[in-house]
Structures are given as structure tokens and as C-alpha cells.
Amino acid sequence: MPLNPFYTDKEIDNRAEALKQKLINTALARKIATSPNELAVRDILPVEDLGYSNEYWETAVLNPGWQTAVSKRLEDNKVIGFFGIAAVAPDATNATQIRFKVGPGGSRTINIYDFQVEFPQQNALAIFDEDIIYKNGEFMTIDLNLVSTGSVGIALLGYVVEPKGETVNQG
Numbered sequence: 044m045p046l047n048p049f050y051t052d053k054e055i056d057n058r059a060e061a062l063k064q065k066l067i068n069t070a071l072a073r074k075i076a077t078s079p080n081e082l083a084v085r086d087i088l089p090v091e092d093l094g095y096s097n098e099y100w101e102t103a104v105l106n107p108g109w110q111t112a113v114s115k116r117l118e119d120n121k122v123i124g125f126f127g128i129a130a131v132a133p134d135a136t137n138a139t140q141i142r143f144k145v146g147p148g149g150s151r152t153i154n155i156y157d158f159q160v161e162f163p164q165q166n167a168l169a170i171f172d173e174d175i176i177y178k179n180g181e182f183m184t185i186d187l188n189l190v191s192t193g194s195v196g197i198a199l200l201g202y203v204v205e206p207k208g209e210t211v212n213q214g
Contacts, residue, residue, distance in 0.1 A: 050170045055127075059202075062126045062174050066204040069122045073179050076206055083207045092123060092203055093185075100131050100198035104189045109142070113185035114149070118205075123177050125201035127170040128158060132196025140188035141197070143175045149184030168200070175201075 050058070063084050076082050089095035093113045095102075102112045117123060128141060143153040158169050177183045187195060 050168075055168065055170060058126050058170060058174075059200075062124045062176075063202055063204075065174060065176060066122050066124045066202055069176060069178060070204045073122065075120055075122065075179060075204070081206055082204050084202055084204050087123065087125075087199060087201050087203055092121070093199070100129075101194050101196045102187065103194050104137060104192050107189050107191055109186045109188050111149075111184060111186050113183060116182050117177050117179055119179050121203055121205045122179055123183070123201065123203050125171065125175040125199050127168060127200040128156075129169075129198040129200055130167045130196065131198045132194075137191055137193055137195040138187040138189050138197055142186040142188070144184040144186070145177065145181055147182050149182070149186070170200075 067079050067082055067084065070076060070082055071079065087093065088098065089100060090098050094115050095113075102110070104110065125143070138158075140155055140157050142155045145151050145153055153175055154171070154173070156169075156171060185199070187197065189195060
């Protein structure tokens with residue numbers, strides 16, 4: 044599926060707020076909390092939430108082709124959602140697609156987005172046509188299709204919802 048690099052700032056803010064509300068509703072439906080006041084909504088932390096080795100959005104590229112950037116079972120007290128990606132380093136063009144999968148071993152593909160055209164420069168944003176949401180306890184796999192060795196700097200735009208006090212306190 045293609046991405047949309049032409050959202051206005053207001054449209055991006057609206058998409059982000061809508062995702063936050065979807066995640067809160069999902070967390071409540073999944074009995075992570077009994078009220079929205081018990082939940083913290085925060086930005087995704089690469090190490091804490093996705094298993095990256097550093098708190099910045101960079102993945103080493105070992106071989107061209109599909110490479111797994113994230114593979115983990117989501118904690119029972121979290122839901123996580125993504126609404127887009129951003130080129131955060133000059134080497135973002137080293138990747139051409141992102142694939143979101145769910146289930147043990149990434150058994151089912153949720154969506155694949157092609158972003159080669161959207162990332163001509165650093166700090167470019169591209170927004171998904173639909174949100175990607177992983178529920179507590181689900182296995183999530185996120186792969187990048189890479190064109191050469193080196194590294195790739197692509198930030199995943201989205202949020203985590205969890206009980207307050209788990210990672211950060213929110214008033």
C-alpha cells in the first residue's frame with residue numbers, strides 16, 4: 044500500500060489524536076484498566092517498547108532484502124499503535140518498504156507500505172492510510188525491505204497506552 048506524504052500538520056495532529064483514543068478504547072476493552080484516568084498515553088520508546096538496542100531510531104542493515112526490525116510479544120499491560128513513519132537520518136532511503144505482521148513468527152501480514160518515493164530527504168513524514176494496532180499479548184513483527192548494507196534511520200510514529208506508573212507517571 045502507498046503512504047500519504049501530503050497530510051497537513053493539522054491532519055497529522057488529528058490522526059495522532061484519533062489513534063490515541065483508539066488505543067485507550069482498546070486498552071479498556073482488553074481490561075488493562077477500568078477507566079481512562081488510570082492509563083498513560085506516551086510516545087514509543089525504541090528500547091523499552093520495541094527491543095531496539097539504543098534509544099534512537101536506527102537499525103543496522105546486515106543484508107539487502109527483508110530484515111526484521113522488531114520481533115516481540117507485546118506485554119500484557121500495553122497496547123501500541125502506529126500511524127506513520129519519518130525519515131530521521133540521511134540513510135532512510137536505504138529502505139523501501141515496511142511490513143507489519145502479527146502472530147507467532149509473524150504468521151499474518153497486516154499491511155505493507157512502500158515509501159521509497161516519500162523519503163527523498165531527512166525529516167520527511169509519511170502517514171499510513173490506516174492505523175496499525177497491536178493488542179496486549181500479541182506477537183508483533185515489523186520488517187524493513189532494504190536495498191543495501193549499512194544502517195537505516197526510520198522512526199515509527201505512534202503511541203503506547205499502559206497503566207500509569209508502569210513506565211512514566213502522568214498526572
